[in-house]
Structure formats: structure tokens, C-alpha cells
Amino acid sequence: MAQQALFLIMAVFTLGMALGTVTSRNIFHSALFLVGSFAGVAVIYFLLEAEFVGVAQIIIYIGAIATLIIFAIMLSRSVTGQNGSPMNRQWAFAALGAALLFAALAWLFSRVDFGSTAQPVPEDAIALIGAGLVTEYVIPFEVASILLLVALVGAILIARERHS
Amino acid sequence: MSLPTLDFSLILPELVVLITALLVLIADLLWPRAASRGREQAPAVLALAGLILAGLLTLLAGEWSGATLQGMLVADALARYLNLVVLLAAALGLLLSWSYLPHFSTQRSEYYALYLLAVAGMLFLGKSIELITLFVSLEILSIALYVLTGFHRGQLAGGEAALKYFLLGAFSSGFLLYGAALFYAATGATRLADIAAQNAGGFYMLAGLALFLVGLGFKLAVAPFHMWAPDAYQGAPTPVTAFMSVGTKAAALVALFRVVQAAGSVPVGVWATALAFLSLLTMTLGNLAALRQSSLKRMLAYSSIAHAGYLLVGVVAGTAAGFDAVLFYLFAYAFMNIGAFAIASLLERPGFYAVQDAGIHAADGLFGRRPWLAVAMAMFMLSLAGIPPLAGFFGKLYLFAAAVESGWAWLAVAGVLNSVISAYYYLRVVVGMFMAEPSASAHLRLPLPASATLAVALTALGTLLFGLLATPWFQGISR
Amino acid sequence: MVPTHYYLILAAIIFSMGALGVLVRRNALIIFMCVEMMLNAVNLTLVALANQWGNLSGQVFVFIVMAVAAAEVAIGLAIVMAIVRHKDTINVEEINLLKW
Numbered sequence: 001m002a003q004q005a006l007f008l009i010m011a012v013f014t015l016g017m018a019l020g021t022v023t024s025r026n027i028f029h030s031a032l033f034l035v036g037s038f039a040g041v042a043v044i045y046f047l048l049e050a051e052f053v054g055v056a057q058i059i060i061y062i063g064a065i066a067t068l069i070i071f072a073i074m075l076s077r078s079v080t081g082q083n084g085s086p087m088n089r090q091w092a093f094a095a096l097g098a099a100l101l102f103a104a105l106a107w108l109f110s111r112v113d114f115g116s117t118a119q120p121v122p123e124d125a126i127a128l129i130g131a132g133l134v135t136e137y138v139i140p141f142e143v144a145s146i147l148l149l150v151a152l153v154g155a156i157l158i159a160r161e162r163h164s
Numbered sequence: 165m166s167l168p169t170l171d172f173s174l175i176l177p178e179l180v181v182l183i184t185a186l187l188v189l190i191a192d193l194l195w196p197r198a199a200s201r202g203r204e205q206a207p208a209v210l211a212l213a214g215l216i217l218a219g220l221l222t223l224l225a226g227e228w229s230g231a232t233l234q235g236m237l238v239a240d241a242l243a244r245y246l247n248l249v250v251l252l253a254a255a256l257g258l259l260l261s262w263s264y265l266p267h268f269s270t271q272r273s274e275y276y277a278l279y280l281l282a283v284a285g286m287l288f289l290g291k292s293i294e295l296i297t298l299f300v301s302l303e304i305l306s307i308a309l310y311v312l313t314g315f316h317r318g319q320l321a322g323g324e325a326a327l328k329y330f331l332l333g334a335f336s337s338g339f340l341l342y343g344a345a346l347f348y349a350a351t352g353a354t355r356l357a358d359i360a361a362q363n364a365g366g367f368y369m370l371a372g373l374a375l376f377l378v379g380l381g382f383k384l385a386v387a388p389f390h391m392w393a394p395d396a397y398q399g400a401p402t403p404v405t406a407f408m409s410v411g412t413k414a415a416a417l418v419a420l421f422r423v424v425q426a427a428g429s430v431p432v433g434v435w436a437t438a439l440a441f442l443s444l445l446t447m448t449l450g451n452l453a454a455l456r457q458s459s460l461k462r463m464l465a466y467s468s469i470a471h472a473g474y475l476l477v478g479v480v481a482g483t484a485a486g487f488d489a490v491l492f493y494l495f496a497y498a499f500m501n502i503g504a505f506a507i508a509s510l511l512e513r514p515g516f517y518a519v520q521d522a523g524i525h526a527a528d529g530l531f532g533r534r535p536w537l538a539v540a541m542a543m544f545m546l547s548l549a550g551i552p553p554l555a556g557f558f559g560k561l562y563l564f565a566a567a568v569e570s571g572w573a574w575l576a577v578a579g580v581l582n583s584v585i586s587a588y589y590y591l592r593v594v595v596g597m598f599m600a601e602p603s604a605s606a607h608l609r610l611p612l613p614a615s616a617t618l619a620v621a622l623t624a625l626g627t628l629l630f631g632l633l634a635t636p637w638f639q640g641i642s643r
Numbered sequence: 644m645v646p647t648h649y650y651l652i653l654a655a656i657i658f659s660m661g662a663l664g665v666l667v668r669r670n671a672l673i674i675f676m677c678v679e680m681m682l683n684a685v686n687l688t689l690v691a692l693a694n695q696w697g698n699l700s701g702q703v704f705v706f707i708v709m710a711v712a713a714a715e716v717a718i719g720l721a722i723v724m725a726i727v728r729h730k731d732t733i734n735v736e737e738i739n740l741l742k743w
Contacts, residue, residue, distance in 0.1 A: 003644065
């Protein structure tokens with residue numbers, strides 16, 4: 001029961017934060033709302049007994065991604081004027097599209113009910129994930145390291161001032 | 165727990181490309197200080213050598229039997245042909261970069277390293293048979309291409325094209341990922357083999373496949389998800405455009421094919437009909453938009469969108485013959501499309517800040533200035549339009565024949581009609597080259613660097629030979 | 644015990660909101676934030692499903708997606724900063740050197 005109450009609270013909190021991100025007129029507020037929604041999702045991960053992912057969510061999404069976004073906002077503040085509408089002209093069309101997308105997904109999820117067949121989470125889930133990353137999932141894990149190399153080279157390349 | 169033994173010989177070509185990329189990054193340091201003469205070219209030489217070595221390894225490995233690396237990556241015949249197409253396109257694009265790059269950047273080694281990493285991403289994507297690996301491979305090639313698209317330093321068009329490409333690419337990744345999550349929802353598995361074996365019916369598979377199609381549709385520049393493509397293709401350095409318009413399509417089509425096969429429980433009629441309409445829309449929109457363009461490069465960009473539509477016809481057919489036709493068309497397309505972009509890049513004029521696009525009339529009177537170049541360009545245009553006996557004609561023939569065989573006659577008819585529309589804008593270029601007076605700026609000498617000339621010669625030869633020897637080639641692929 | 648499909652529907656709402664944001668907002672940074680929100684929603688879906696199926700593929704997937712998101716943010720923000728240095732807007736409709 002307590003679990004359901006907590007889920008409900010966190011769901012409402014996360015959705016509110018997400019709505020704030022999308023609608024806020026102030027870009028800095030948007031970023032703070034985004035941090036809020038990341039945090040909300042992290043708590044829900046703990047509810048799902050996925051402690052490892054929850055901690056990773058806090059470290060990576062809030063610690064790295066959100067921080068970088070806030071840096072970018074501050075560095076580009078001079079050019080993000082408040083003039084004009086923050087929305088573009090196709091908003092009604094887009095809203096319809098998003099509503100349809102949600103309706104389709106919600107219909108899907110409510111129709112195919114998993115019931116209460118959830119498997120118990122293994123006690124040593126973190127150890128199992130660690131083992132998985134070097135045994136069963138070692139290939140995607142290593143391919144992901146190539147991705148990080150690409151990002152590293154690419155970011156340096158774009159951001160470096162030209163000296164010629 | 166025991167660590168698995170991995171048979172890395174299955175991904176030898178990919179490893180060669182990766183190691184070359186790392187070597188290219190430190191090429192400046194490796195090159196002996198005394199021999200400063202060749203130093204400028206060292207990254208390009210290394211990169212080309214790596215691509216050729218990877219290609220040779222792919223060819224010499226003989227038949228790829230379909231052995232898998234932990235059920236994540238597979239070395240089968242499909243992957244082998246994809247390797248060859250991507251490496252071919254990459255090597256041709258690299259030859260173009262050789263003389264083009266000095267116009268707009270001094271950062272050679274970073275450019276070639278990212279280029280090779282994009283190649284590696286495509287090769288991995290073609291071998292992926294598991295959703296996590298597939299997603300990561302797709303992101304490798306996407307992220308490397310976002311950066312390469314924005315490589316015009318000092319030219320604004322490059323940066324903005326990169327921004328649009330990036331935002332829409334990341335958006336589409338979200339859809340692709342959601343599709344993968346729904347496959348996992350239906351089956352609890354991420355390996356395509358396991359997903360296929362579960363044979364789970366139902367709405368999760370259907371919705372997953374739909375979202376996956378949206379995500380891959382963006383990457384393939386299929387209408388209505390194509391809006392990033394004209395900008396990215398026009399804004400990117402021309403050699404990058406030439407390479408990515410072929411390589412990305414090839415790799416994403418192979419991934420699409422593998423996923424569609426794995427989702428066998430979804431009724432064929434459903435996804436094939438959806439794909440057929442996407443294909444029709446893509447061809448028609450691409451061709452109609454290409455008619456109205458005033459930049460040669462942008463016209464080729466829309467032509468490239470139209471060709472994504474033709475290629476989808478083979479996937480719609482859903483048969484082995486259909487996908488063999490796709491592979492054949494990809495080879496033909498690599499030659500004729502990269503050839504056309506090569507000539508567009510030669511016609512561009514480097515300015516003080518930027519490389520200026522060649523206008524639609526830039527090729528006018530080319531026959532009087534550089535006769536052989538005009539003949540080659542005419543061949544690429546006629547082949548893209550699908551006129552015999554060039555490679556493009558046979559490519560379309562096999563594609564449409566496969567469609568008719570599996571009962572998609574209306575799609576084949578639409579494809580033929582579209583080819584007729586496209587002939588108008590392709591032939592306009594040809595007529596201009598041979599008939600029209602050169603435009604005002606054409607008194608300037610047209611420089612012809614050796615590497616680009618080699619690329620044009622190779623693509624022209626390929627366009628011709630793939631046409632003349634189409635039957636044995638096609639039999640070779642379908643065997 | 645919260646039924647799995649509650650989590651899935653929550654994630655679907657967040658995903659749709661993110662998609663809406665991408666389509667309606669004009670500022671490149673906000674569009675980017677909305678994309679991150681979409682990826683987060685898919686992550687939530689995957690974790691909920693990992694629980695449902697009792698295997699850890701979903702959690703491994705999420706871990707890798709986080710790496711992808713980090714790579715995307717590095718590149719995306721670098722591109723934005725490069726544009727900011729050259730021109731004084733990052734509103735995507737005003738960046739119209741090339742037609743949509």
C-alpha cells in the first residue's frame with residue numbers, strides 16, 4: 001500500500017516536472033524542471049528495486065547530463081532572448097500527433113495486461129549486472145566504448161577554436 | 165563465473181578499420197619528423213590503406229558461414245556484401261576528401277578518424293543481430309556523421325545542417341529505442357534469434373515494429389521522416405554527403421531487413437503494406453522536390469531521398485530475391501551516386517570563407533571544358549534515371565521484378581512512373597552539359613586533382629561494368 | 644505491489660510529452676532536453692520490463708542507453724556552442740540559411 005502511494009506521488013511529481021520542462025518560457029527553469037523529472041524517475045527505479053540503475057540515473061543524468069545542459073544555457077544566455085513565442089507555429093498539429101501517440105501506447109499497455117506475474121528481483125542483482133557486462137553482454141559493452149571514443153573525438157573537434 | 169572466449173576473427177574487418185582510426189588520430193606523431201613532405205597526406209594514406217585492407221579481408225575470408233559472436237554479431241553473406249558496399253563507398257568518398265579537405269579545414273587527422281569510426285559503426289550495424297548492439301552501432305555512425313556534417317568550419321550552413329541533423333537524429337533514436345523496448349516487452353529477449361523463436365504474436369510486436377520503422381525511417385531519410393536530409397546533405401562537405409548517402413542507407417536497410425525477419429509473427433501484409441506506402445511517398449516526394457531545385461547538390465540530395473524509396477521496394481517484396489536486388493542496387497548506387505557527387509564537388513568553387521555550392525547550371529557547357537568529365541557525368545545521370553545499359557537500369561529492373569513476383573505490381577508501376585519523372589531533371593543536366601553555353605563563371609579553369617579524377621574514373625567504370633555484366637554479378641549475389 | 648503496466652503508462656506519458664516538446668519548442672537546447680526526457684521514458688519502460696521478465700537484459704540495456712545519452716549530450720552541446728559562437732540565435736526557425 002505504501003508502495004502504491006509512493007508510486008502515485010512520484011508519478012505525479014515526475015509528470016509535473018516533465019510538463020514544466022516542455023512548457024516553461026524560461027529556459028533555465030526548463031532545465032531545473034528537467035532535473036526534477038530525472039530525480040523523480042530515479043526514485044521510481046528504487047521502487048522497482050533497480051538500485052544500480054537508480055544510482056546511475058542520478059550520477060549520469062543529473063550529475064553529468066543536466067549539469068552540461070545548464071552550462072550550455074549559461075554560456076549561450078546572451079543569444080537566447082525572450083522575444084517572441086517560445087512555441088513554433090505547428091503546435092496544434094504537433095499536440096494532436098503527441099496525443100495520438102500517447103493514446104495508441106496507452107491503449108496498448110492497458111490492453112495487454114501483464115497481471116501480477118512479475119518475477120522476484122534476484123538478491124544480488126548488481127553483481128549479476130556486473131557479471132553480465134563482462135560475459136553475456138560484453139560485445140555491446142565494448143561497442144559502447146567505441147561510441148564514447150567517437151563522442152570524445154567529435155566534441156574536441158567541434159569545440160576547438162581554429163588557430164590558423 | 166568464467167569469462168567467455170570470443171572469436172574476434174569474425175569481426176576482423178571492423179577491427180582493422182577501428183585500429184586504423186586510432187592510428188590516424190596519432191598519425192602526426194607517428195610520421196618521422198625529418199620526412200615532413202608527405203606528412204600532410206599521412207592520415208589520408210593510412211585511412212585508405214586501412215579501408216583497402218578491410219575490404220581485402222572481407223573478400224578473402226571466403227564464404228561467411230553465419231557464425232555468430234555470442235549471438236550479438238553475425239558474419240553471414242548479407243553482412244559480407246554490406247561490408248563490401250560500405251567499404252567501397254567509404255574508399256571512394258575518401259578519394260574525394262583528399263583534394264577537397266584542404267579547402268575547408270586544417271584538421272585532417274580528426275576528420276579521417278571520425279570518418280573511419282562512422283565506417284566501423286556501419287559495419288557493426290550490418291552485423292548486429294541483437295537490439296542493444298544494433299542501437300549502439302547505429303548511434304556510433306550517427307554521432308560520427310553529425311560531427312562530419314558540421315565540419316565546414318567558418319561556414320554557417322555546415323553548423324546548422326549539423327544541428328538539424330542532430331536534433332532530428334536524436335529524436336528518431338528515441339522512437340527506435342521505444343520500438344526495441346516493446347520487442348523486449350513482447351518476448352523478454354533482446355537477441356533477434358530469441359525474439360523470432362518466441363514467435364510472440366500480439367500488439368507489442370506490431371507496435372514495436374511500427375516504432376522501429378519510424379526510427380529507422382529517419383535514418384534512411386524515408387518520407388515523411390526525410391526533412392533533415394536535404395539540409396544535412398547540402399550542408400555537409402560533399403565527400404561526406406557522397407559517403408553517407410550510400411553507407412547509411414546500406415547499413416540501415418540491412419538492419420531493417422534483419423528486424424523485419426525477426427518479427428515474423430507480425431502478419432507480413434501489415435508491415436509490407438506500410439512499407440509500400442512509405443516507399444511510394446518517398447519516391448514521389450523526392451522526385452517532385454528534386455525537379456524544383458536550383459542547387460546541383462540539393463537536387464542530388466532529393467534524388468538520394470527518391471532512391472531510398474526505390475530501395476524500399478526490395479524490402480517490401482520480402483523475398484530473398486528482393487533483398488538480393490537491394491544489395492545489387494546498393495552497389496550500383498554506390499558507383500553512380502558517388503560519381504555524381506564527385507563531379508558536383510569538382511564544380512564547387514572554394515571561396516574565402518566557404519565552399520560555394522554548384523548551381524544547377526554549373527555543369528552547363530562542361531563538354532567544351534572537360535569532355536571526359538561531361539561524359540562521365542552523363543553516364544551517372546543516365547544511370548540514376550535508370551536508362552539501359554547502365555548499372556542503375558538493371559538495379560531497378562531486379563527491384564521491380566522482385567516486387568511484381570511477390571504481388572506488388574502497383575508498387576513496381578509507381579516506381580517506373582517515378583523513374584520517368586526523375587529522367588526529366590537528370591536529363592536536364594545532361595542536355596545542359598552538351599548543348600548549353602557555359603555559364604559566366606566558367607571561364608575559370610576547372611582544376612582536376614588526381615585523387616578526385618581517380619574517383620570519377622572508378623565510379624564511371626563501375627557504373628558501366630555493373631550494367632554490362634549485370635547478370636553474372638546478380639547471380640553472384642543471389643548464390 | 645504496483646502492476647507493471649502502471650509504469651509503462653507513466654513512461655508513455657513522459658515519452659509523448661517529450662515528443663510534443665521536440666515538435667513545438669523553438670529553442671534548440673529545450674528541444675534537446677525533451678529528447679533526453681524521451682530517452683529517460685524508454686529507460687523507465689525497460690527497467691519495469693526487466694522486473695516483469697525477471698531477467699537483467701533490460702537493466703543492461705538501460706546502462707548502455709545512458710552511455711549513449713552521455714555521448715549525445717557531449718556532441719549536441721558542442722554543436723550548439725559552435726553555432727552560438729558564429730551567430731546569435733539558436734532558435735531553429737530563425738536558423739533558416741537552408742530551407743526546412
